[in-house]
Amino acid sequence: MIELGRLRTAIRVLPASAISTRGxxxxxxxxxxxxxxxxxxxxxxxxxxLVRALTPALLTTRGPLVMISSPWCAEGEFYxxxxxxxxxxxxxxxxxxxxxxxxxxxxxxxxxxxAASYREDPISSxxxxxxxxxxxxxxFLDRAQIMELVEPINQRPAExxxxxxxxxDMSSGLGQxxxxxxxxxxxxxxxxxxxxxxxxxxxxxxxxxxxxxxARFLMPYQTQTVFGDRIGMYYTGxxxxxxxxxxAAVDQDHLVPRKAxxxxxxxxxxxxxxxxxxxxxxxxxQLCGLSRRPMPGGYEKIEASAGQHDDISDSxxxxxxxxxxxxxCNHLLAPVMRADGRIMPYADALLEGYQELLLDYRQRQMExxxxx
Numbered sequence: 001m002i003e004l005g006r007l008r009t010a011i012r013v014l015p016a017s018a019i020s021t022r023g024x025x026x027x028x029x030x031x032x033x034x035x036x037x038x039x040x041x042x043x044x045x046x047x048x049x050l051v052r053a054l055t056p057a058l059l060t061t062r063g064p065l066v067m068i069s070s071p072w073c074a075e076g077e078f079y080x081x082x083x084x085x086x087x088x089x090x091x092x093x094x095x096x097x098x099x100x101x102x103x104x105x106x107x108x109x110x111x112x113x114x115a116a117s118y119r120e121d122p123i124s125s126x127x128x129x130x131x132x133x134x135x136x137x138x139x140f141l142d143r144a145q146i147m148e149l150v151e152p153i154n155q156r157p158a159e160x161x162x163x164x165x166x167x168x169d170m171s172s173g174l175g176q177x178x179x180x181x182x183x184x185x186x187x188x189x190x191x192x193x194x195x196x197x198x199x200x201x202x203x204x205x206x207x208x209x210x211x212x213x214x215a216r217f218l219m220p221y222q223t224q225t226v227f228g229d230r231i232g233m234y235y236t237g238x239x240x241x242x243x244x245x246x247x248a249a250v251d252q253d254h255l256v257p258r259k260a261x262x263x264x265x266x267x268x269x270x271x272x273x274x275x276x277x278x279x280x281x282x283x284x285x286q287l288c289g290l291s292r293r294p295m296p297g298g299y300e301k302i303e304a305s306a307g308q309h310d311d312i313s314d315s316x317x318x319x320x321x322x323x324x325x326x327x328x329c330n331h332l333l334a335p336v337m338r339a340d341g342r343i344m345p346y347a348d349a350l351l352e353g354y355q356e357l358l359l360d361y362r363q364r365q366m367e368x369x370x371x372x
Contacts (some may be wrong), residue, residue, distance in 0.1 A: 018049035021057070028063040029054050035069035036298030039076035047077040073294035074133045101129045120268035123292065140263065140290035140302055145270060149277045150284065155197040158220035164196065165326070166223050167249070167318035168214060169311050170232040173205035181214045182315040183221050186323050193269070193323035194276045196221065198283055200312055208238050215242035227322055228315075229259070249318060259314060260302040263290065265321040275320050286313040 014021055016037060031037075037047035051065070058065060069078055085094030102109045108129075118125040126132045158164070162185040171177035179201040186193050199217040201210040218226070226232075226239065227249040239246040249262075269275045277283070289308040293301045304310035 018053040026057040030066045034067040035072035035078040039296040071133045120271045134294040140292040143288040164221040164223040166226045167315045168228045169314040178311040179210040180311045180315045182319040184319045262317045263302040266317045283312045
């Protein structure tokens with residue numbers, strides 16, 4: 001809060017609450033990023049209730065209610081204000097300024113970061129930088145773009161020097177959802193994360209039996225850790241009984257990401273051709289059948305379209321994004337050949353070499369003790 005001396009006036013930053021903002025006499029109000037405020041009717045503190053609380057507070061001074069935001073979904077108070085107040089429809093009571101980032105800030109014309117954002121995620125960038133409203137629902141991925149990443153193999157054979165990342169999307173087996181597992185690895189020679197294989201156990205099934213099939217599928221890849229979401233944590237004991245360690249995937253804030261977060265992280269990898277897929281028809285159909293919908297509150301929902309499934313695509317997206325996130329240590333996973341002809345990950349070779357040096361050092365120390 002900034003108090004303006006004898007004027008008995010203050011500049012305050014308040015939480016967007018329809019309750020705490022009542023009871024003030026206001027000269028002006030600025031609602032920042034107002035398009036992302038909650039507008040769902042089942043909530044109490046919505047953008048509509050906030051406007052209703054602030055309007056009486058401005059009646060005494062006849063001050064302005066300023067709404068500033070990037071466009072989002074075509075609903076809510078901000079969308080209504082922009083559409084009803086645009087042009088002659090707004091009369092003298094409202095002024096709407098609508099423009100792309102480079103129009104309001106000419107220094108951004110031709111900005112390389114904005115151009116890269118359009119290449120990675122054109123739908124989001126058109127809203128963020130182009131000031132366009134998001135469609136209620138749109139296709140998430142383009143089939144032609146996916147097919148460019150598909151190699152003519154159904155499964156890659158396991159290699160002893162690769163480090164594999166396995167991800168699962170579990171189900172109870174009682175409904176219509178499958179239990180799936182995807183395994184992938186990073187190839188430093190190609191600078192890509194490669195999908196190696198997927199397995200799908202279709203319902204009905206017993207969860208323990210499905211996990212046993214997943215364990216057999218992962219055995220050649222010699223990986224004991226499987227990543228998944230919160231639902232899979234209910235089956236931690238079943239995974240443990242099959243020799244697997246279940247780990248809930250977490251983001252940089254140590255939170256379990258939403259399904260949409262995994263898909264949004266996958267999108268730039270697809271656009272930059274940083275991944276390679278196998279030829280699995282059900283996986284391809286599920287990836288191409290995903291729909292994208294902006295939700296009130298500023299988050300997105302990415303899910304299978306009506307009548308379709310996303311069980312395989314869920315595990316594939318999680319496995320590949322974890323592979324990419326671990327690229328900072330990929331030099332430790334790169335295969336190298338030792339002097340004796342053995343091939344192993346660089347990290348293992350480094351450790352083995354250190355152990356050999358340590359053993360040699362200890363032997364020399366012992367020789368000095370006995371022979372002076």
